[in-house]
Amino acid sequence: MIGVGKIKQYTNVLDKPLSKGKQEVSLSAFALLFSELVQYNQTQVDNIAELERRLEDAGYAVGARVLELLCHREKGNRRETRLIGILSFVHSTVWKVLFGKIADSLEKGTEHEDEYMISEKELLVNRFISIPKDMGAFNCGAFAAGVVRGVLDNAGFPAVVTAHFVPVEGQQRPRTTILIKFSEEVIYSHLMHSIP
Amino acid sequence: MAPVAPRSGDAIFASVERVNAELFTLTYGAIVRQLITDLEEVDEVNKQLDQMGYNIGVRLIDEFLAKSNISRCVDFKETAEVIAKVGLKMFLGITATVTNWDAEGTTCSLILEDNPLVDFVELPYTCQGLNYCNILSGVIRGALEMVSMKTEVTWIRDMLLGDDVFELQLKLIKQVPEEYPYKDDE
Numbered sequence: 001m002i003g004v005g006k007i008k009q010y011t012n013v014l015d016k017p018l019s020k021g022k023q024e025v026s027l028s029a030f031a032l033l034f035s036e037l038v039q040y041n042q043t044q045v046d047n048i049a050e051l052e053r054r055l056e057d058a059g060y061a062v063g064a065r066v067l068e069l070l071c072h073r074e075k076g077n078r079r080e081t082r083l084i085g086i087l088s089f090v091h092s093t094v095w096k097v098l099f100g101k102i103a104d105s106l107e108k109g110t111e112h113e114d115e116y117m118i119s120e121k122e123l124l125v126n127r128f129i130s131i132p133k134d135m136g137a138f139n140c141g142a143f144a145a146g147v148v149r150g151v152l153d154n155a156g157f158p159a160v161v162t163a164h165f166v167p168v169e170g171q172q173r174p175r176t177t178i179l180i181k182f183s184e185e186v187i188y189s190h191l192m193h194s195i196p
Numbered sequence: 197m198a199p200v201a202p203r204s205g206d207a208i209f210a211s212v213e214r215v216n217a218e219l220f221t222l223t224y225g226a227i228v229r230q231l232i233t234d235l236e237e238v239d240e241v242n243k244q245l246d247q248m249g250y251n252i253g254v255r256l257i258d259e260f261l262a263k264s265n266i267s268r269c270v271d272f273k274e275t276a277e278v279i280a281k282v283g284l285k286m287f288l289g290i291t292a293t294v295t296n297w298d299a300e301g302t303t304c305s306l307i308l309e310d311n312p313l314v315d316f317v318e319l320p321y322t323c324q325g326l327n328y329c330n331i332l333s334g335v336i337r338g339a340l341e342m343v344s345m346k347t348e349v350t351w352i353r354d355m356l357l358g359d360d361v362f363e364l365q366l367k368l369i370k371q372v373p374e375e376y377p378y379k380d381d382e
Contacts, residue, residue: 003310005379012318013317013318019315021216021217021218022363023216023217023218023288023289023312024214024215024216024217024289025214025215025288025289025312026209026212026213026214026215026216026286026287026288026289027212027214027215028212028259028287029220029288030215030219030220030223032252032255032256033220033223033224033252033331034223035228036227036248036251036252037223037226037230038242039251040227040230040231040248041230044234051279054230058223058226058227058230059226061222061225061226061229062219062222062223062225062226065225065316066218066222069218069316095244097216097218097219098216098219099215099216099219100215100216124215130337138305152212155208
């Protein structure tokens with residue numbers, strides 16, 4: 001609309017130009033918000049598995065939107081159709097946008113054909129979190145696992161994604177490994193494609 | 197030691213660690229969606245968002261005071277300016293304009309043109325009455341309560357509801373007298 005003054009009026013969110021995504025907020029703002037997300041969900045559950053599932057759900061919602069956003073902005077409306085392609089998209093593009101850096105590593109599981117792992121020495125969502133003893137193996141990385149699952153699932157690669165702490169020698173804090181276990185049909189079609 | 201000069205919001209924002217605003221925006225969106233699913237009633241969602249904001253405000257004021265070198269504000273006018281120019285800048289990277297003062301100087305409006313909470317958001321018809329950004333008013337209320345000011349913070353205008361800007365009304369209810377330390381040695 002022309003001539004409505006400094007502030008443009010948009011009737012529809014889709015009419016807005018897509019932002020370049022360079023805006024930032026302080027890390028504390030995010031950390032405090034994330035902490036409220038965890039605390040709120042803690043009031044809604046009575047066990048750790050349930051809490052992780054709810055954090056994963058929240059992450060999934062983020063992942064689904066990030067995929068759509070980044071396919072428009074970074075990839076000229078193209079989406080990866082190959083397993084390795086989508087994995088490196090998560091490990092590089094998605095990670096870089098969300099967490100400001102490429103993930104530390106992306107590896108294929110040695111024991112199982114259908115498992116891949118993304119590892120991060122200090123995952124953003126685990127940075128300000130210390131797990132009380134009585135909460136055992138609870139991992140806020142479940143949120144990041146949800147993001148990964150949201151991206152993969154919506155790109156057509158259904159998987160079960162979980163977050164785990166892996167102790168590292170000589171380091172106080174464990175690293176977070178996000179384990180991706182693809183569903184059978186994904187692996188099947190991946191293998192079909194890989195045959196030369 | 198001479199008092200340290202207060203730092204500008206820009207300087208603090210430039211020096212703190214930052215994250216991509218989209219991560220923040222989308223995470224907030226996920227929270228709101230969870231609340232809508234769990235609580236079903238829009239009013240309950242508003243209340244819960246306000247409560248979460250309050251919890252954040254109570255914690256955030258410490259960091260704010262530590263990093264800004266701002267000491268006691270002389271009056272509510274200064275308080276509002278500090279929120280608009282330093283507080284919002286340092287945490288969200290935005291600033292607001294303060295206007296619409298009443299004669300007593302106890303009520304004013306913060307006008308936000310930019311609001312990182314609402315990127316990619318469109319309120320569906322079923323969410324009329326939802327104050328999507330209610331967390332922010334909670335934050336301000338919680339933070340001010342920690343510096344002895346009881347306030348009422350309400351959304352007057354909301355771009356998601358078709359207004360041209362976001363307008364947040366701050367109303368000073370009362371200045372709580374400082375209570376002296378309960379026990380010095382604690």
